[in-house]
Amino acid sequence: MATKTQEKMVQFSSFLSGLTKNISNKDGKRRINHGRQATIALAKEARKNGLLLTSHGNVNAKWSSNYACAYFRGGNKGINQDRFIVWEAFGGKEEVMFCGVFDGHGTWGHLVAKRVKKVTPAYLLHYWQEAMDLLKGSNFDRFEMWKKSFMKTCSTVDYDLELHPVIDSLYSGCAGLMIIREGDLLVLANVGDSRAVLGTTSNDGNLVAVQLTVDFKPNLPQESERIYKSGGCVCEAEDEPGVSRIRASNDETEEGPGLALSRAFGDYFAKDSGLISEPDVIQRTITTRDRFVILATDGVWDVVSNEKAVEIVSSAAERDDAAKRLVEYAAGQWKRQRPGYATDDISVVCLFFHKASSSQEVES
Template sequence: MGGCVSTSSQGTRSSNSNREAVTPPCLGIQFSGRKRTKKTFSDHAYTLQNLHTLPNRIFTNGKSQTSCIFTQQGRKGINQDAMLVWEDFMSDDAIFCGVFDGHGPHGHLVARKVRDALPMKLLSFLYSYQGSSKTCFKGNLKKSDCGDTEKDGLDEEKLNLSWRDAFLKSYKAMDKELRSHPNLDCFCSGSTAVTLVKQGSNLFMGYIGDSRAILGSRDSSDSMVAIQLTVDLKPDLPREAERIKRCKGRVFALHDEPEVSRVWLPFDDAPGLAMARAFGDFCLKEYGVISIPEFSHRILTDRDQFIVLASDGVWDVLSNEEVVEIVSSAPTRASAARTVVDSAAREWKLKYPTSKMDDCAVVCLFLDGKMDSESDYEEQGFSSATLQSNHSGNAVESDDGQKSEPSLQRNFTVRSSDESDAHGRLPVEIEGNEETVAAEENWLGLEGVTRVNSLVQLPRFSEERP
């Protein structure tokens, strides 16, 4: 397996008692510590293998100091969604969030591999920029903080270019590692990625595929509105379709799903990939499918309340506005992600009763950095084991899938929305005729939604070794 952090970069592990040391902040990167130390490759391998022990990194159902995350398996087989919140990512006020939706026979392994390795690669490139850049920036720098508007604009441009370069290089390195991975077949398997780093008032985002991020914000009348932060990179987008066709790939929809454009090989009606960019999927990389991310930078304001990242299993049945309403009206902040998944499961039954529900994964990041009190968790039926992140009970999955994390176990996240509340699920109340009314409404689906597998010519998952 290739190294996830270059041997010249600095370590990324941190704890309350011992933090790796680095230099003063550059490019908005602020590290704490006493002394710069040089890590060996073996040190970095140890860090990657023990990511699950970090107290400020959560990847299974639960909550952190600023976020809550939840995933539920659909009806197509093993849960191929993965998610991550990593607080203190590179400084005390930096948070990394990501949602990864796998597809193909080994999609669940690809999604988990990207979840673990991609943030490390991003850190590696940020470390290298921090050591070579001549210009320093603070994470919450605003134009109004400096009298020299021209210089401030130049600094912001350099900041954008450096972060963009870091995202592009880390995504490229991630795809390169997947191609050469000795134990993971990514020829017809892959994963989407929607990732962000929030530091102070700066929000940096990189994404590929059709997972999506939205922002819940208040308008001038103090009403909650939804702002879409990413674009669903599907083959029916003109720029994506043009690139694929230039590379001899084909883009068309099947007769029984005319709203779902797919990517096909030039010489065969396979594999039928429902996205234009993804990690892996090397059978299509010569025919227009790429892993180059779209990048965006946004300055957050006091009106911005929360960010929601989710896989397409949520967006296929819920609009941006509906998700913002669900999160803002959730009983507690710790239950917000779970409430969104429950709502999506209910809508799948109402809108697509003959289709198999897709996997759903949701990350809710609250921008004021506040969560609920412990008493709120108990009132909503959350156990302390569920809410506390990264206990020793979390299993570490290997690249060949011999071990799987708790979020992939049937007794943890696989329960459907119609199972009893005795399992600790939040109750979903449907008033008298609400279900009938919803079923009779003339509902229009989102453009380019997919209600079937991302790859139509392959099995959903392969048999794993017991």
């Protein structure tokens, strides 16, 4: 496995060198070349080695302490608009893992989510390698490096959608929640209202839930302030009590399209009204108290509490079943809690930090 990983590192280096010229100016306009064939080849190689997951299943490299499982279930609103990815040995480095969940919305939301899932890893690798090259031979802050890489990546991905010749993202978009694990460093980048919840052990030995990310809704004070300053407004429709939406006007009416999240890729109708694709990037140092992290789209969190989700994942007899059990529980809660409402798409990625034999250990 180590030999194969080294071979992939050479492939990645060549690929990333080619990406250096991806973003350029010509006649005042940026052109983006995604190195599509190289990305596809790398993804195929990773998938062949059991290191890449984009559908039901698990990733469990023998040399890694990571163990990830993922599961999804389409709702009954139409085409499933959720996508996810788990990539072990990300960038050819055995200690780095990348995970992401992407929740599309709007007529073309399924295509937006698919596109964002596809191009995000390539751009993140490019900007990460760029940062590594600049800081080579000097001391550097790993978190700041990943943070800058995520910030540039999300900006580029959003611009990619705007330029796409086929996907119409004017009234369609997606939320994106991504994490990097590099050794004991966990970096989370959140655009939208998907959520990451940590299962960790408290001082008294009980397993507790810690919400790591913010659900970026328009009515959050810092979000609504930005929206109003940008000329937009935040409104609630009479038939949707408690649901705040960005409106692309400042007259606070309920007319026209609205968006129930304050950060997203795409949705260009609202980009001049306060919607942004800038991620909130945070870090956490993983200890032996931290058992796992759950990444899930809002199809889970609309009907399941953080505490219940952690309980379900931790009580799974086999780690393989953890994500599936949470998805199926959430689907059942939609029927019980919201009868008559269409069930949302539901996607879950569970990333366990330690091997099964030591996952119950805590710091003394």
